[in-house]
Amino acid sequence: xxxxxxxxxxxxxxEEAFLTINCTYTATGYPSLFWYVQYPGEGLQLLLxxxxxxxxxxxxxxxxxxxxxxxxxHLEKGSVQVSDSAVYFCALSDSNSGGYQKVTFxxxxxxxxxx
Amino acid sequence: ETGVTQTPRHLVMGMTNKKSLKCEQHLxxxxxxxxxxxxxxxxxxxxxxxxxxxxxxxxxPSRFSxxxxxxxxxxxxxxxLQPEDSxxxxxxxxxxxxxxxxxxxxxxxxxxx
Numbered sequence: 001x002x003x004x005x006x007x008x009x010x011x012x013x014x015e016e017a018f019l020t021i022n023c024t025y026t027a028t029g030y031p032s033l034f035w036y037v038q039y040p041g042e043g044l045q046l047l048l049x050x051x052x053x054x055x056x057x058x059x060x061x062x063x064x065x066x067x068x069x070x071x072x073x074h075l076e077k078g079s080v081q082v083s084d085s086a087v088y089f090c091a092l093s094d095s096n097s098g099g100y101q102k103v104t105f106x107x108x109x110x111x112x113x114x115x
Numbered sequence: 116e117t118g119v120t121q122t123p124r125h126l127v128m129g130m131t132n133k134k135s136l137k138c139e140q141h142l143x144x145x146x147x148x149x150x151x152x153x154x155x156x157x158x159x160x161x162x163x164x165x166x167x168x169x170x171x172x173x174x175x176p177s178r179f180s181x182x183x184x185x186x187x188x189x190x191x192x193x194x195x196l197q198p199e200d201s202x203x204x205x206x207x208x209x210x211x212x213x214x215x216x217x218x219x220x221x222x223x224x225x226x227x228x
Contacts, residue, residue: 004157032215043119043205043219044158089158093215100146100170100212105158
């Protein structure tokens with residue numbers, strides 16, 4: 001079956017530091033890949049997505065590139081802010097025999113940015 | 116109200132209680148989902164509804180009973196729960212079951228005593 005593995009947190013960075021959160025996946029088909037973010041007390045929000053190999057998703061200064069050869073989708077940001085403190089989830093989506101897009105999530109990585 | 120709303124936001128219940136979680140989406144979507152989020156575990160998909168018809172029941176114990184009376188509302192009825200059922204229960208919706216972008220509500224934090 002499909003699976004997503006992401007680095008365990010928490011990750012603590014100083015403001016303006018460079019961020020990388022690693023994510024690798026296992027899938028039998030050709031999945032779409034996502035990063036979701038969950039701010040304290042809120043539900044998950046889609047941060048960015050990529051639907052095919054070599055696509056780069058980007059949003060709010062975050063980027064991730066779909067690497068089929070390494071089955072990875074690492075999240076990066078050049079300069080983090082305190083407001084980026086949240087839990088980040090890597091996920092993949094693949095259609096299944098049930099006729100719907102089944103989304104498989106990683107366990108989440110908590111990011112804490114300190115001033 | 117916009118997006119996906121869930122009530123209550125927090126719920127504490129005993130193992131013999133019966134309670135219900137409510138989800139409402141204001142996005143005109145046709146698919147709705149229940150997920151369970153436990154600490155240090157991936158989100159677990161529990162149920163999928165498409166146009167009020169259940170299309171997935173992911174081996175969820177019968178003490179969880181979903182109901183989808185229309186495409187905007189989704190309920191999760193709870194009875195005889197166990198302490199290990201304590202978790203954050205998230206509702207989500209999407210345009211249709213084949214659309215991969217899901218929109219999540221803020222969740223209900225459930226504690227079973």
